[in-house]
Amino acid sequence: MRVFLAGAAGAVGHPLVARLLAEGHTVVGTTRDEARARTLRAQGAEAAVLDAFDAAALRAAVLAAEPEVVIHQLTALPAQADPKLMAAALALTNRLRRETVPTLLSAATEAGARRAVVQSIAFVTRPDGRPVHDEDAPLYLDAPEQFRDNVAAVRDLEAATAGAAGIEGLVLRYGFYYGPGTWYAKDGTMGELIRKRRYPIIGSGEGRMSFVHLDDAVTATVRALDHGTPGVYNITDDTPATSREWVPEAARLLGAKAPRKVPAWLARRLAGDALVYYSTTLPGNANGRARAALNWAPRPWRDGFAEVFG
Template identity: 45%
Template sequence: MRVLVAGATGAMGKELLPRLVDAGHEVFAMVRSETGKAAVTRMGAVPVIADALDRAQVTKAVREADPEVIVNQLTAIGHIDTRHFERSFAATDRLRIEGTDNLLAAARGTGVRRFIAQSNGAFTYARTGGPVKTEEDPLDRSPVAQMASMIAAVEYMEKAVLGADGIEGIVLRYGAFYGPGTSMAPGSEQLEMIRKRRFPVVGDGGGVWSFVHIADAAEATVAAVENGGRGVYNIVDDDPAPVAQWLPELAAMLGAKKPMRVPRFIGRLAAGPAGVVLMTELRGASNAKAKRELGWTPSHPSWRQGLRVGT
């Protein structure tokens, strides 16, 4: 198939493009610069230049590629400052709204039959009920203020993709990434903070995290390109775990001392309301639907083994 990947030079793109090429697809990559053009060419894709926020450029790029499938991996997430969570996600929120609208508009005009979009299954589920959510469970309807714009952008994007007329819309809710190029790569700032005991457990550490290795997320995306049907899929590993469990285990893998524990009010002062949510109230996600319907099984079924290899 002819596949166009938007957002092709990030951590996901570097894993996804070679896999699509190896699977025999004719791969096009939407990039903004000559540097990006050279990078995707080395990975075996054909570059098309466009700024995702410029509808005319996006339309031209999509017409040039003439894809059967578009994969939207547009993000601009760098360092996440939990005290100013909304600022950390502002550029990505815009891409999820305007960038998605531009790609969908171009897709309608060129006969694209399948549209796959990156979403977030790590931070977005409602903080009520059981610890592990399925795709049928709602997103957070009453988020803390710092997380509201991020969740609203995710919900907008998902509704736009799933409701696109004449296009099979697929939403992949990825868990928290780890592995090469991610915020939890070997030597990353986040792992160094854990190593230096600067990443404490807040409150009871009851927030449940669902992880996924970046390579497994890329494999699931290839499966969605080839086998996906309209709908939402959680792309996470088999082992959702509360912070009070995974953080001490990861510290031990790194040869660090056990993380400190601080009460919620101290966590709120240091990391803001969003940081407290991530530590104490987050809900995990089930991958049963993705395994069943996409024919996908993570090669790293648990962060326990996957992170140990990377550390």
């Protein structure tokens, strides 16, 4: 199968290229960087060097590739979660979601592609007292200002995917990635913060994180090439983890001291509403739709954490 992958050098894109090639697919991957293009070619993929915001260049690359399936994995998130970089990185990621998804879908339809698989995020549904949400829960469009535009950008990309004519659009709402090369790894930002006791349990610690190992996210993406019907799928593991569960477990595996506990009012004053929300209120995500439609079985986060942090 010929696959056009927009964002072939990112957190999911890089291992996804390797998996697609290993399974015998032909891959055309985009990157802005010629050095990364050489890496893609060395792997056995074709490379298209372009600025994704250049609609004409992106369209031309898709038409030249003549893909059966296009995959959108474009983000601008840094390798490490540096607070000084995050606001600009999130703003650019929101632009990528809004502006490049419609271009890619239009070009894919023009090129005769049958399917588009588009990256989204799972942790954007409005809290309503339920601990776990499925894909039909409403988006949190009135979220705290720090991440309100993230939710709006998700709304826009998902609407563009659902509304695309002449192509099957699947949205994969990934959970919080963990594993090598992510923030949630021994040498990742969260691993370092937990090791230094700088990632506390805030308030009740009842916020639920729906994790997904990077390898499992890649597997789900490959399955989406020819499994499932158009729609939205949560790509998360089976059991959302509360902050009071997963932070101490990561600390134990890292050989670190137990995390500190910080009242919500103090954390809000020091770090803002978003972090407090994630730690105290965030709903988890149900993955039953993806498990059934994609014939997919992610590892439990406790097992995965033992591999990654142990």
